[in-house]
Amino acid sequence: MARNELILTDVTKRFGGLTAVDALSLKVESGQIYGIIGPNGAGKTTVFNCITGIYKSEEGSVNWRGEEIRGMTPYQIVDRGIVRTFQTIRLFSQMSVAENIMSGRHIKSRQSWWHGIIHTPGSRRDELENWKKVEEQLDFFRLGEYAASPTGSLPYGIQRRVEMARAMAVDPTLLILDEPAAGLNDKETLVLLETIFKIRDKGVTVLLIEHDMDMVMEVTDYLTVINFGKQIAEGTPEQIQKDSAVIEAYLGSEDDDDE
Structure with missing residues (x-):
């Protein structure tokens, strides 16, 4: 039975008067490909920054394999097997x-x-x-x-x-990918999908943010949807596609852009 490796409990991050992440809770199981989706500005990358030590949340818990990592430095977190990529390539x-x-x-x-x-x-x-x-x-x-x-x-x-x-x-246990398909064409996205599955098959848990909805629905096992920093839904890709709150907040916003 898969165990919960990463557990966020009521994580809250504020910037002045703006609450970027609002009491977010989620559990990522060992061996999962777990996705976080939501409209632009929903707080997704801020969540990643709170997990990886770039930001320290004002409230809540970030627990990795039974150890509280909230407040640790990015170096300490990498040393525990949590490694990330960034939305903008940094090579x-x-x-x-x-x-x-x-x-x-x-x-x-x-x-x-x-x-x-x-x-x-x-x-x-x-x-x-x-x-x-x-x-x-x-x-x-x-x-x-x-x-x-x-x-x-x-x-x-x-x-x-x-x-x-x-x-x-770095031999990570958890690989965090921030919009890995951004800027890729269809062929490159297909290669990315295959690569993520291969990484999972090596025993690495994957947590990702992505705007390519087709890609997200194909690659992930479980999803959390956030809007204005708050979780509005969680479930399998099939459940998320049918969720009315998600359709209104995320998918519906794309329809509005087309008008």
Whole structure:
């Protein structure tokens, strides 16, 4: 039986007089692909920022595998196996694909920078282990042919895969994806879908925000819908598609835009 790995209880985040996240509660099970959806400005990315330590919520609990992580630094949270990507790609454009993936391994290093400079046996073992992990991600994400290419010279869809490969190089237990399909064409989105399923099949739990509703309904096991920072629905994709509050707040807003 799957266990609850990530539990948010009454999480509230305010910016001055604006309540961006309002008493949000959700439970993400081990091995799930869990989605958070809602209109623009609903508070979705703020939720991710509260989970990953970029923001500290004023109220509520963020519990990871039985440990309270609210108030921890992003570094401490990554060290516990929670890794994220961002809505806007954050790669080193002049560095190669392999070097970008390697940059995600720094948190796993057991040696200090000084050991790296003087090339101790421990630092050499670290480097060999890290490059082995890079090679694994190049293969997993089908990026081998681009390994030596400057990342900034590559198509947007390839850069998205590089960003995910860098995150996976950290060996996460929970991978958080912030709008991974943004800017992708249909073919690239299909590759993304296949990749997310492959990540789940490796035993990694996935939590994502996404505006591509077709993609969300196909890839997720369970969804939470928020509007103005509050949860308005939760359930399977089939349940969410039939929920009147969701149709009005989210799907209905798209209809209004077409008028």
